[in-house]
Amino acid sequence: MPADVLVIGAGVVGAATAWYAARSGHSVTVVDRGPVAGGTTGAGEGNILVSDKPPGAELDLALLSSGLWRDLAVEVGGFEFDPKGGLVVAATPPGYEALVSLASSQSGAGVETVVVPAGELAEHEPHLTPSLAGGVLYPGDAQVQPMLAAARLLRAARARGATVRTGVEVTGFLRSGDRVVGVRTSAGDLPAGAVVNAAGTWGGDIASLAGVDVPVLPRRGFILVTEPLPRLVRHKVFAAEYVANVASDDADLQTSPVVEGTESGTILIGASRERVGYDRTLSVRVLRALAAQAVALFPVLADVKVIRTYRGFRPYCPDHLPVIGPDPRAPGLFHACGHEGAGIGLAAATGRLIAQLLGEEPPSLDLAPFRPERFGPVVAP
Template sequence: MNRTRVVVIGAGIVGAACARELRLAGFDVLVVDRGRPAGGTTSHGEGNLLVSDKGPGAELALARLSNRLWPRLVEELTAEDPRAAAAVEFDPKGGIVVATTEAGARALTAFAAAQAAAGVRTERLSAADVAAAEPALTREVTAAVRYPEDAQVQPAGAALALLGSALAHGARLRADTEVTGARVEGGRLTGVRVPGEVLDADVVVNAAGPWAGEVSARLGAPVAVRPRRGEVLVTTPMPGVVRHKVYDADYVGAVGTGSGDLQTSAVVESTRGGTVLIGSSRRRVGFDDAIRPEVLGAIAAKAVRLFPALADAAVMRAYGGFRPYVDDHLPVLGEDPRLGNLWHATGHEGAGIGLSVGTARLLRELLTGQTPSMPVEEFTVDRPAVVA
């Protein structure tokens, strides 16, 4: 049995996935979170497992690795605890990306062609195909591409199932416990300070999401991970109105922009319970958690242009959260060269739900000396966009 002591900081979905992978590999795992499991960014997401929004490159490769792992993971969780697995609500329903202008159609067609060349399954849809797939969608569609590999989970349910599995296999959890500093000996991290004590560690994994920048600074090796806020509207149940994840082609540009100004695009999908999730927005406002009516209005306006039937929808709530943003839009994964024993698994921005299981698999492979399932050089900690 590997008795390497690992402290995972963060009990969101990335931390939970890492805890499970490492515990199954035999590590002695303790998860520490300043709040409650899945209580931060994870519970404020939409649960997307997407390849459709990623161009060729390292992030797409990580998304494809993760999408291969998710179905197997759900099978494993079902064998362990069927009730917890049911709460994951894994739904491989596919996604449809649409353009409503000629310029948008050209951009979407070129983007999809590049993805297809990289191995992503893409299907060009005719006007009749679009009407059959999404009867409530606007007819003012100039191009549409279906992505059969896109899927969805219930993010909090998925995180709790992963964490529950880790705990069932012997991992431990310390909730309501904030990391305040580090114990460093000989240039290596040997423990993390929490109120009243030091938690011994041979490895520390910073999986604190948008708070990873603050946590890393407290540990003495700051990384430039900052919060980027987003909001989502939730309607009352409207079963059958929206059948896939549907978004306009502007979404890819909104994800990729480095602007701190408000970016909105129409992202519409239903949940298993029939409610419709309407996003999305991106803006850098620090940790200001105020919900702005003008942001919700901008999101709703774009969604109604895609699905006119939503004009009469009853919105029962809105929520917002913070995504872990890095300037080059790539995750941060690997050991920190400035401080031995400190590893980072963060910076996924809005893709953390989908990328969590692939990230965890790569972390386990790196820590155990195995050949990684994909190249990880573009995720390193010492790249210019990350080192603060």
């Protein structure tokens, strides 16, 4: 029997989509060429952030998602959901002013913000360097262990009848006229009522198998992992420049400090952004930059050992917004990919919105800014 919904990708977005679709009563099959959470989901920090987005469509999506993650932590659970809050700090007075002004506009969009003058930073983060100009606290920021989140959502979906098939690679689409009616895979044809492209960084490749263009490209990042520690850092702490880097179009290396603890005791240190394709080579230069910035923010970390590093590839689109919704160029195909570095955070809303579309319910959010065909035809030079 064909599934109602076939989801391509067993990362966190595919998992959330499978969960919400299965919960709505759809029969769901998830396929992934690799293992569960084997792509970008397994290479991130597990951020659920509202702090790093200026007012606009992505912030609306993030706000919807952060509420849904809180529900998922109760409904599904088991993935180390930690509503720790985020603390954004600025090194200079002009930086602080810009940060406070951003916070004020975010506040207007429904984000909870608390301005923290320099003198009060230590109350929130005792180990923070004293040489900062001030910061803003975002109590709405949270964190999950992303691989556990994907695995737990898939397990919950399986309990509602979903099937998860790992090691199955999609090689093409089944069509009936224009309409997408399933996929061809390394394990045979899988017909389905609808197909969801949740292939993350590889979402563009899947789209092209269906003959449509969705420009998703990789943006490499490294993360340093420390030895297990007591709680030294309470929030996700990052520098105001991080917000600028996220939205930057520069292909060159950018780094800005992002430091946070985890339930297991390690501290995770990011963040770097480079457009170098899928190059997996370790970059000593990037690791040094990450370490230097983390120590500048938290001098106590100077003696702490790094025991691991990992890299991943964020799926980004030219306008830094994800692709969410039906593809009018290939009816029956839905996209849920291109979330760049915010895929964990935005997964819950993305899955929920796709499930609403599949159930022909009105979506909770206007999806126009995320529509797949927004990039238009490629114009010949």
